[in-house]
Amino acid sequence: MSTKNRIGVVIGAVLILVWCLLPVAWIISLSFKSQEAITTGSPGFLPRDGGGAGWQNYSDVIADDQFRRAIFNSIGISLIATLLSVIIATLAAYAIARLEFKGKKFVLTTALIIAMFPVVALVGPLFDMWRTFGIYDTWLGLIIPYMSFTLPLAIWTLSAFFREIPWEMEQAAQVDGATSWQAFRKVIVPLAAPGVFTAAILTFFFAWNDFVFGISLTSTEAARPIPAALSFFVGNDPFNRPASLLAAGAVVSTIPIIVIVLLFQRKIVAGLTSGAVKG
Amino acid sequence: MAAITMKNIVKRYGDGFPAVNDVSIDVQDGEFMILVGPSGCGKSTLLRMIVGLEDITDGDMLIGDKRVNDLAPRERNLAMVFQNYALYPHLTVYENIAFPLRLAGAKDEEVDQKVREASKTLELDEHLERKPGNLSGGQRQRVAMGRAIVRDADAFLFDEPLSNLDAKLRGQMRTEISRLQKRLGITTVYVTHDQTEAMTLGDRVAVMKRGILQQLASPRELYENPGNLFVAGFIGSPPMNFLPAEVDGTTVKLPFGEVQIPEEKAARARGKGLLIAGIRPEHFEDASVVDPSKQGSTFRAKVDVVEWLGNEAYAYIPFEAPPEVQKQLAQLEKDLDGESLRTQLVISLDGASRISEGDDAEIWVDTSKMHLFDPSTGENLTVDESRAGRIPERENPEAAAQAERMADEGDEIHSADPAAQE
Secondary structure, X not given: OOHHHHHHXXXXXXXXXXXXXXXXXXXXXXXXXXXXXXXXXXXXXXXXOOOEOOOHHHHHXXXXXXXXXXXXXXXXXXXXXXXXXXXXXXXXXXXXXXXXXXXXXXXXXXXXXXXXXXXXXXXXXXXXXXXXXXXXXXXXXXXXXXXXXXXXXXXXXXXXXXXXXXXXXXXXXXXXXOOHHHHHHHHHHHHHHHHHHHHHHHHHHHHHHOOHHHHHOOOOOOOOOHHHHHHOOOOOOOOOOOHHHHHHHHHHHHHHHHHHHHHHHOOOOOOOOOOOOOO | OOOEEEEEEEEEOOOOOEEEEEEEEEXXXXXXXXXXOOOOOOHHHHHHHHHOOOOOOEEEEEEOOEEOOOOOHHHOOEEEEOOOOOOOOOOOHHHHXXXXXXXXXXXXXXXXXXXXXXHHXXXXXXXOOOOXXXXXXXXXXXXXXXXXXOOOOOEEEEEOOOOOOOHHHHXXXXXXXXXXXXXXXXXXXXXXXXXXXXXXXXOEEEEEEOOEEEEEEOHHHHHHOOOEHXXXXXXXXXXXXXXXXXXXXXXXXXXXXXXXXXXXXXXXXXXXXEEEEEEOHHXXXXXXXXXXXXXXXXXXXXXXXXXXXXXXXXXXXXXXXXXXXXXXXXXXHHXXXXXXXXXXXXXXXXXXXXXOOOOEEEEEEOHHHXXXXXXXXXXXXXXXXXXXXXXXXXXXXXXXXXXXXXHHHHHHHHHHOHXXXX
């Protein structure tokens, strides 16, 4: 690569980074300003003299019972939904990639159609149904829609992954004396691990970031997840929303996501299958 | 260890395509059997039916005395080396080799002892802790073999194990496999499309075409007594020369002149009109370097191209063939996965020969080794049946004809649906 090219790449990367990270940086900046400084107008990126709040906003947010409860709800609901979704998707995707059965196309198209359905269109019916079933405002009431909306993506991702794994791997395992289940567990699942973790991350994102279900299918802090909780976070004066506190809350609520991504990313080792077959 | 017996095995796919058609092969205990043929001849399918990865449509598959048609692969106790090796990339070489033992629930000490033994045999000791991704092609191939020999399997099955290696390594691994098989004395079925591997490795070779067994014989028998045009063209490199010929008395009229053949050969081919004569390149020679006392005929021809290789030289002499012979030869080339180019004679000359390009040379031919084929059926009229192994077409012409018809139907299915080719 010539120097000219390299400079171009660096400039491009910086532009994209600024474009993507500026809002995030601004949220972080806001979260360190005091409420007064924001109300009176504080356009600078760094807090002006006396306008800084230090860690006060963060300790306030964390001290807040509602907020802690919402974080707990979000983590619990998202993790359970992710786990269930990935397990079901793994089994389904394996069947789709490997077995010939009637209705295979049907399953795949149905999955795609579900993914195309606008979430908002389902909120009304779900609200009614969940109240009748008695799972309105419960974890289960959120886990079910999260699962059903993330399954299609997970199934498609994973079945693509399974298709990449050479048939011979399982056949070799079977000839070596494995049952179909052993071949799946000892050979296929380890090989598909990057795919499984990719699907898990995507599912977790969806569940964590969801707002529409979170706000419509909950009414109390029993199950309200963090995005919905943030919108209810009005403070003392309903006409004057505590922007700095909200900013701090938003920053805190992104931390679990970052942790999860870092954890899973290590598992997504690309090219794990290289060396299985020739080349 | 056990014999493998295939009785009238048929494999028909869902779309009706017959991949394997009425094939009967008996592999004796400890024998090295080769299944060979051009791509799409059903050899791999047959192997996969032995191991149980492919359902058997009809016929009986016996390992030892047990019918295994309905047994799962793991119940057949066979070991297989796949074409792409199919190593488990997430496991070390050690664990790859140990995999079958672990599945069988062997104790750690036993696993360790057997894995070390196998790795010593295959010289994999220094690679045991590496992952397959970091190994070279030849090393991967040896790991795949290690995984096969570590168990006490009844038979080894190889599916084109050397086709992914470069030429030099292929030669080395070939002798390695041969040595290993001789030492272990285990029944082996080996699939290849390479006639050199077939000739060098096999105790016996089964030549297949379009799902039909053409001939089952030792390499020498196949080479000296091919049952039909296909086998004759497939076995040998450079391949056998095919020339239009007419027999009159003991005289054979070839494009280059007339030669004499022994009476017993002539008698079988007399009165059949236009035939195809098959002569191997080494049965020709530069007349000037041949001992005059040797039996044979000579003719003169203009040499087009000479390829000198040191120990020998190949001379090429183009000739014209009548349309019906040309058609048959073109079809043969197609069956052999080749392309029909010009009809030419390939002659293997002694390294001492001074014939050069453009010469009008005197060529000697050993006519006692000549074969004569019927152009319409491809059948070898001069075959010595007592030394040609098994030729199913001769044992039971009706069944063979029936199988041919089914193969034709299969071709129609596939030509109608190009997507099914794969």
